[in-house]
Each structure stands twice: as structure tokens, then as C-alpha cells.
Amino acid sequence: MNDKILNQLEFMKVKEWLKDHAATSLGKEKAMKLFPSTNLDEVTHWQDETDEAVSILRLKGNIPLGGISDIRPAIKRASIGGILSATELLDISNTLYGAKQLRRFIEGLEDIELPHFYDYMEQLMPLNQLEQSIKSCIDEYGHVMDGASSKLRTIRSQIRSYEGSVRDKLDQYTKSKSNMLSDAIVTIRNERYVLPVKHEYRSAFGGIVHDQSSSGQTLFIEPQSVVDINNKLLEARVEEEQEVEKILRELSSLVQIDAEVLRHNVDVLQQVDFIVAKGKLSHQIKAAKPKMNQDGYINMRQARHPLISDDEVVSNDVEIGKEYTAIVITGPNTGGKTVTLKMVGLCTLMAQSGLQVPAQDGCELAVFDFVFADIGDEQSIEQSLSTFSSHMSNIVNILNDVNENSLVLFDELGAGTDPQEGAGLAMAILDYVVEKQSRVIATTHYPELKAYGYNREEVINASVEFDVTTLQPTYRLLLGVPGRSNAFDISKRLGLNQDVIDQAKSMVNEDSRSVENMIASLEQSRKSAEERFEEADELLEESKAIYDSLSNEYEKYLANKEKHMEKAREKASKVLEKAESEAEEILKEIRELRDHTSVKEHHFIDAKKKLSDQKETLGTKVKDKQKPNKAIKQQDFLPGDEVHVLSFNQNGHIVEKISDKEYEVQLGILKMKVPVNQLEFIKRPDQLKTKPMAMVKGSQHHVKPELDLRGERYEDAIQKLEKYLDEALLANYHQVSIIHGKGTGALMKGVQEFAKGHRAVKNYKFGHANEGGTGVTILELK
Structure with a gap:
């Protein structure tokens, strides 16, 4: 990457822009020495530094660098025994104070991770004694005080x-x-x-x-x-x-003693000012941190040329380096082909220099060993070379140095000579560069190159869009669609006689007309696809809004449900406490009667009746809560019916009928056989009332305390798990078992990762040895 390439891609303008953002002459000097690196680790390090500066500026607005100046000449004179002026000594004192303020500011940013800035601050050595010695002798105006x-x-x-x-x-x-x-x-x-x-x-x-x-x-x-x-x-x-x-x-002489430390401090301050200038530039051009690679892969969404103003620039998507390594852009003049070419090259140079690029977050750029460019009118009067000769001389030099880690940019490849020869030469040059496995983007007018992209897997056609209605280019890059001339449409819009247009069309060979018609069809299909995509995107946004609204309502429902449950528990607790208190009074009265020698039999009968009445009252309240329906006969229980097991005082669900005298009942995570005379009917789901037993078994309203995911694909398993947990919550289960098997462990990890992020899962653990061990994960629900 020589100075000529940097000038062609306008990298020098970016350096000037960067220099204007530096706060000190030290930073400005560093900005003008900016040069792209070809080392991936170094570039990544630079990008991380810039991103830290962007984070600080976003949160704090500025980074204090006041009072810092270039004191290196003064340090050099002092180190060889020279006597510094009062002004030079004051600059040294102010620089030391500025460094101290900067360090205090950075160390106070506890909410941001700034490993690189922290490292620089550690390198700043405070020379408090020197600073105070100077300040005690020289005032703020640079005069030696009395x-x-x-x-x-x-x-x-x-x-x-x-x-x-x-x-x-x-x-x-x-x-x-x-x-x-x-x-x-x-x-x-x-x-x-x-x-x-x-x-x-x-x-x-x-x-x-x-x-x-x-x-x-x-x-x-x-x-x-x-x-x-x-x-x-x-x-x-x-x-x-x-x-x-x-x-x-x-x-x-004091400065002379600390000369080395002062030089190091100045170097650190220069680097910090330089990094902050990068961050300020990123903020101004609304840039994003690119992910860097060494695989020649470029992927930018909504990328913009940084030197074109916001009200004029058109953002474009550019991708190259995976499915294809070459892009051939065709289309009319002034359509934006060269701007696209320069944008890719300039963004690459900026990224390799540690600068962020004007594109959406998530962009990716490559670190190239070489960036070659042949752009613009290269006519050389001094060397008596024509435009074609000058371009070809430049291309010869490129082809001699190109390798697999190069980015090559050709503007109007093969132009300036006979169209047939130029087209052939352009295709041969592209073949050579593609065979070298370089990344290449070329612009051209030649229609022959439109077919070139279809015949080679490594090459993709592209064009810049032209609006025939307004006769203006839109500057949008269309990957996969070659450009067409639009000459007939433009001529018609401008008022050219239709007979002349028809005669011109008749002079164009059939192959050219077919290609133009094919391109027109592709453009129409693309526009139709974009319209449908926009409609789908709007529907997706609406769906997201509805989903968010329903999610909020569901969250409120769960919160209210828990609140009502808590109130019910408190109320039940008070009822039980009252019942226990009254029962104690009754028992106390019985004991007193039993100890009394003159007690009559009817006294015992009356006390016993009071206790029975109290028990009956409490039982009635519990049954009222359970709402048993004794209209259902015992032999009519169906799978899914909610029942109360008298012997355990627990509610459960009928699993299946064992015999006329016994049913299998699900109590929490336990299944057990219960005699029919120990079962009281509570309620039956509405869906079961109209369905025969064969249809009820396995119904979604009968929720088992376990879910078997063995043999399921990962995505299907997670989807079933999510649905199952919702049903388990509605069934008021406090614990469920998920059977995933051992296998490769992928499904197990997926289940536990899902459980970790689910709002209703309080905890999870492997099952005991008798429950399936590591092949089962038990989820505790809130």
C-alpha cells in the first residue's frame, strides 16, 4: 500500500479529518503518521482501543486533555544541560498536571471495561515533586515569582x-x-x-x-x-x-533528572490523544466497530462513503470473500460505481488503521497484505502516455505483485481502446486475478462482462440502480443483477421519435436484446421481492408488538395469580388457627368434665357433639374450596378427572382405570393405585365431558409430571419443552422430570440452558440413580 493508492482512495483526507479531532499537537502529529497495518493482532488491538474511546465519549461526552503540550524539545535541551525558559518549564508543569487529571478521570470510570486505557494510565508516572517545584517558582503567566x-x-x-x-x-x-x-x-x-x-x-x-x-x-x-x-x-x-x-x-536540572520519565509520559499522552481522536471521528461519522479477519471476507450492511455528507450519501450492502471472490459492477456513468469501489477500499484502509467504519453494527472486514487500485483518469502528459497506456502500465504493476491476500479495485477495466479487444482484455485480467485467489471488484461498461459473471462460480454480477422515470441514478448497489444500458428508455423519456427508437432496436442483435430483457426481468423480480420483504417486515413488527403486549399481560396474570394464591393461603391459615383454638377449648372442657366426679353422661355427649360440629364445619370449608361434585358416580371416573384422595388428603388426576374397585392416580410426581372408595370427584375438564375414554387418554389437558424428549431433534425438543412447562404451570406442578437420555449430552445441555433462562424455573438438577440419573433433569417450578 503505497502513497499513490492511499491518495487514490482519499485516505489522506481521512487523516486530515482525524487530525482536526486531536486535542493536542502531539495527537495531530500521530494522526498524520497513520498508516494501515497488515498484522491481524495489531489491527484488532487498535480497534479495541478505539472502541473504548467511543464508549467513554458516548457516556461522558468528552475526555479531559487540557494543558498537555509537546514538551519534547524542552526535555531534549534540559537533558543535555540547557537552561529552560520559564514558559517551557510552565508547559512541563501543566503537562504533568494534565496527565494527572486524565488518570483521575479514567480511573473514575468504574462502570465501563477499559483494559487498554487502564494500562495506559498505569504507565503514566506522576512527578508531583517536579510539578510542585515548578509551580512554586513560576506563575500561570510564565513569570518567575518573587x-x-x-x-x-x-x-x-x-x-x-x-x-x-x-x-x-x-x-x-x-x-x-x-x-x-x-x-x-x-x-x-x-x-x-x-x-x-x-x-x-x-x-x-x-x-x-x-x-x-x-x-x-x-x-x-x-x-x-x-x-x-x-x-x-x-x-x-x-x-x-x-x-x-x-x-x-x-x-x-530537575527536569534533566526526570527526562526519561517525562519522555515516556509524553508518548503515552500522545497515544491517548490519538485514540480519543479516533473515537471522536467514529462518533461524527456514525461508525461501527468491524470484526476483523484474515480470510479475505468483507461483509458490510448499510455501508456509506465516509467523505460524502449525510444528506447526499447512499448506503449499500457489500459482501465478498465466501461464495464469490469477484464482483463485476456494470451500469451507466455517474451511477455511483466508482463511489462504491472507493468506499470498499477506503473502509478497508480505515479498518486496518484502527478506525471504525460507517456501517451497521456487526460489519466484518479483512486484513489484506495489499490493497491495489486503478481508479480515475491516469493520462500522463509527462510520460507521453495515453489514458489506456497509463491504466495498463498500472495494471501490469498490480498483476506482478498480487497474491491470495490482496484486495484489487479496477475502475472501468479495459476502457480506452477498441470495445471488443478491451472486453477480452478485461476478462483475461479478471481471470488472472481470480486464479490468484485475490478479492477483486471491477467496474465496466462492456456488455460482454455481464455474461462473464454467469459462467464463473467465483464471480457475481452487480449493478447500480437507475430510475428510468426520473432519469436519475439512485446510487444503490444491486448484487446479483447486472446493469443495463437504459439507452432506449432514456431516449424515449427525452422525446426521441418512436420510429427512430424502433429502428435502433432492430439494429441490435437478438442476443443483446435477450440479455437486456433478462436483466429487466431480474430487476422487476428484485423490486417485487423487496416490496414483499418490506410487507413481511411490517407484519413481523406488528407481530412482535402483539407478542410483547400478550407477554406483558401474561406476566401481569401470573403476578396477580400469585398474589391471590398468597391471600388464599393467609385466609386458610387463619381459618385453621381459629379451628385449632376452638378445638383446644373443646378438649379442655372434655378433660374438665372427665375429672369431675359428678359429671353426667349427657355432658360428654354434648362436648363430643361440639367437637364433631367444629370438625364438620372445617371439613365443609375445605370441601367448598375443592368444589366436589358427587353427582359423578365412582365408576364414571375418566382419565384426566381431578379427584381428592381421602387417605392422603391430596388432590390429583385419574390416570387410568385398573378395575371396578381401583384406579391409578397421579399425585404430584407420584403415581399410585387408590381404592375407589377413597376418591372424591372434584371437577372434569370441559373437553372431557363430551369425549369418550379412548379420545381422552393422552389428551393435552392431562399433564404428566414427566416429559420424554428422547429421539427428538434439538429444535423440536426445546419447542415441546416450552409448551410442556406452560401446561405444567397451569396444572400447579411444583416439580417435573424431563427425560432427555445421556447420548452426546447436547440435548441435556439444551434442556438445562433453556431451564436456566426460563422465568418459571426456580432450580434444576439431575435425577437420583433410581430416577434415571444424568439421563433425567428435574425442574423445580416457582
């Missing part, structure tokens, strides 16, 4: 005193002899305070003349009375300069 040393404070105090004395004396002159001055002001010449004296009054002041005006009418005189003070002031300023230089030398 407090930098006690000597400097004394010197500056003397300077201010001398300046005040000189100004006071000279101010007296401006008041007493203002008529002799050109201006009643005190000014400075040669770093000494002077007065602007009119030439004719020179002798009235004496002292030293330091300068004169251009006209010679004004002399700048230092009166003799302030010469001594000015001398002392000048000496003090020299001492000040010496002391400031001493302070700067000491601070520079």
Missing part, C-alpha cells in the same frame, strides 16, 4: 524602591518644568528613566542625553539628580537576571 528565592524577593523589593524614588524625582520635574517638556511624562530609554525635554531647554536640566526625536526638537535627558539612582536600579536588575537564571538552571 517567592522563588529569598534573594530574588530582596532584589525585587530594592528594584521597586529605586523605581519609586526615580519616578518621584522625575514627577517633580513634570510638574515644576512642564513648559520645558515636549510631554509631561516619564519615559524610558536604554533601560533608564528619562524626560522628553525641548531642545532649547537642554541646559536647564543637565544630566545625560540618551536619545533624541527624529526631528531633533526633543531630547530624552536623564537629569543628574537621578543618575545615581538609575545606576543602582540597573545594577539591581542585573542581579535579578542572574538570580532568575540561577532559579531556572536549578529547575532545568
